[in-house]
Amino acid sequence: MGSERNEHPYGSLKDGDKISDKHKRELGRVRSSPTFRLGTLFTKSVEKPWRLLWLPFSILLLLVQVVKERVGATPRYSNSEPFTGESEQRNCVVFFPTNGVGLGHFTRLLSIARRMNKADPDMEVVFFTTSPTLHLLREEGFAAYHLPGRKEFSNMEASTWNSITEEMLSNVFAIHRPKAFLFDGSYPYRGMLNAIVRRDDILRIWVRRGTFKKNAPNVPIDSFDIFDYLIHPGDSVEPNIDEDETNNSIIHCDPVVLLDDEDIVASDVLKSRLGIPEDEIVAYIQLGAGNINDISSDISIILGVLHDAGVWAVMGESLLGSRIEISELPNVRILRDYPNSRYFSSFDFGVISGGYNSFHEAIMFSLPCICIPNSKTGMDDQFARAKVAEDAGFMLVEENVTRPRMKNLVSKIIDPENRQSMVESGNSLRKPNGASQIADHIARLIFRD
Template identity: 25%
Template structure:
């Protein structure tokens, strides 16, 4: 029998931001040692797990193109099963809107491991019917709470399948810096008021105009302006030209929020809860999201007098909202209202639920009838997909998922020199579309634009060999330069080198 806390794999999709990853990090931190968390993420910002001394492994998402979409779900299922076996996981938690076919394949093949779906609410009305088809296959569904839940009109609000908890956020779990220390860390003037702008994508013309107008108005009033640049996009520089906003790229953002006197932000789940629970006077500007109902969240939270809200498509309304945010009396009322909010308990509640399920072992799910639909879907992709014209695939909403061939790549072995110090002495390899970087390092920026097969730091030889077998099924590995260093050579002998299966030793 294993001793110590149960090992739990906390998996995330990529998404447009870091919401999924942050919620899983909050779950891990809130467990207070009650679980041994292993992060398994498709976010290229997964290296932030190293800040909290958590084990983490990166997997390429379905839109990355590293594994052709036609084969990607099979690849994902094998990755999940191999990782669960390697760490002897007692539970698997998936945070995402849509439970991928690959997750469901692994779920079915590992009936003794509880699979749990962390499924945030506030879906746009009418969205998500296909995703919810498979909800009863999971041992449990956990729904993180939302300050705007009273206005939830999405499909999940009508369901009774979820264990509802409070808001799941890093606020309250990460010790914030004091105002002076936060400003020094971000390069802000200690004596001038500062506003944070985090609008997400500004490719929409109305959002871009709102961003520009916010910068102009606050700068004209003598404020300094800081703008977040995504860790996922890898575009944070921390420097600026004279007169330009300060570009910041830090994680977790909640650690630095004491530096700001106001914020203008998109109304996504994580940023709203971090800002309001940190009592930062905030103007919410809904951004596009495929499922998340940001418009309703902004309207409901503003109706509770916890924030301001404005539609960027209505310039007059937006200007009036900026006027209010620049009014110290309004900011004071918003701060006071946010300080009256109860401390968030959702991460702790969710952690307790997961630990209980992990300790309980196998859990029978409510029904299995959805497997027929899932298997029919697989059959269509594998058997009929080759013959489907693009017009039909487009109508099905699955354009490009049924085509593609394995990539021909040269493995580039880059093991960390010391498992105890996984980033010491390593540099990012050049971006080369012909290379497949094989590494157990968690380097910031490593997963941007590179094709990477990432191995869990400290993995066993058996796991290294199993991952090589999985890779050989999904890539055509070409001959490459001889690996340098003892560990790289050991990985090559375990299968991470071009060659036939007969060349690989048994492990």
């Protein structure tokens, strides 16, 4: 992998490139606005009176076009000049993970960033994110800019929040002058798109999973063409993205997880830390971020069944969700860490949702699971993902949690022979870590010249 020291200084918000870019963005915004375009129709009609005959039809067509642009059915009209900055780029990559219902977007980009930084320690890693988990980036030594999501503000208009996003991200580009920009999110923010659309000098990459529900909202049609590459991390099912609808270069890779085998700690570490006897059966419970739907009733049933079966339960507490009230059951412990998968050798089996991270971590580190897909995610089709593991014999899938059903599943998975059979079945699903593949590919793109 190529390497290059950061000998060029940081940019300034007061230099000519930054000031010129800001004025060009403002001018392009004005020229692209419906009001300006409507005014242009009147002006041309005055210049050439014969056009007055067609003016009502031209106005109607413009209105239809504007509506289609607003709903994302057609690319937005743009009358902006391209970026023409002359400052030298620095050996820097900017990562923009969005804050979803969990830490999936954040974890994928952190995984890629760690491997790129390991291969090239001189590369500057900069995160620009809506996720509140900045302390995790500090532990890695990565700089970060934080913009709270729009819903964190009271009644803030989308246009206002997108304007903030555009200005902040443009400032990050002006200061760090990156060679590449990576976005991981299901839906691209308009403010972000406005900040990168003219930046042909930056390699723009969208890391986008493809396991979406059939009724998931469509992204604006012009979003894809603004990026130079789309990266589709692997999943248990084939991506349901129509690649023919984009003009991008598509990069496919294996599933992305944060850790590798050498990062998993010994089984006695967590048991000693949580006061769990060494020879007890221990189950890991992680049913999602806890900020989509009320999962307390499911957890109550699961904990009761595990207690009756003599199984210790370690509940993974999300860094994004509310604190879990500690159960009165004596064999329950709470784990609030990141990533919890580093302790998977301490568990005999798991009870998880079908989220991307938990699912592929279980496969990567051979943790047989009872999977309870979350049906209330916005876009992620967890059931389709989990069904593949069930068909392979690695997971037991249950959509409707009841005490009799959980009792049946737990009785199966606590049997040592059944668990061993599930582990062996999971080997067919295990693949190399796609994070290393993506890091190598991006490095080749950056240094190909």
